[in-house]
Amino acid sequence: MGAGVVETLVQVGVALGSDVSTSAIAGQIAVRAIIYGALFVVIDRYFRRGVRWARVLLAGVLGTVGVVSLVTEPIGWLVDNGDFSTIHWSAGFLVIAALRAVHLTAVISALVLTFHRDTTRWFADG
Numbered sequence: 001m002g003a004g005v006v007e008t009l010v011q012v013g014v015a016l017g018s019d020v021s022t023s024a025i026a027g028q029i030a031v032r033a034i035i036y037g038a039l040f041v042v043i044d045r046y047f048r049r050g051v052r053w054a055r056v057l058l059a060g061v062l063g064t065v066g067v068v069s070l071v072t073e074p075i076g077w078l079v080d081n082g083d084f085s086t087i088h089w090s091a092g093f094l095v096i097a098a099l100r101a102v103h104l105t106a107v108i109s110a111l112v113l114t115f116h117r118d119t120t121r122w123f124a125d126g
Helices: 002-017 022-047 052-081 091-114 117-125
Strands: none
Touching: 002 022, 002 091, 022 052, 052 091, 052 117
């Protein structure tokens, strides 16, 4: 979740430096705040206590929607441009690419660990 928050902050900084409308930025912040807030509540109140549906919900949402949302933009860019030589290698791009990689790694790791045998035992006892 921390990687997503940091990525959001950097994306907002980059968007503010370009000609993206303030309302579009505010909309993205609102959507992400709702998602991260709901995620925090489910993890804190249910997942940590071993409530089984929380594991399935988090795996389903993070494992599908989360991963898809992280790879859609880069794949779309690659399909549209098809050539890595057209990348604008700015500091903003490099930071966002690194954060996206960390974020994607964190989501996939969390998904794998959600079904680790120790986690499964935790939910069987809960």
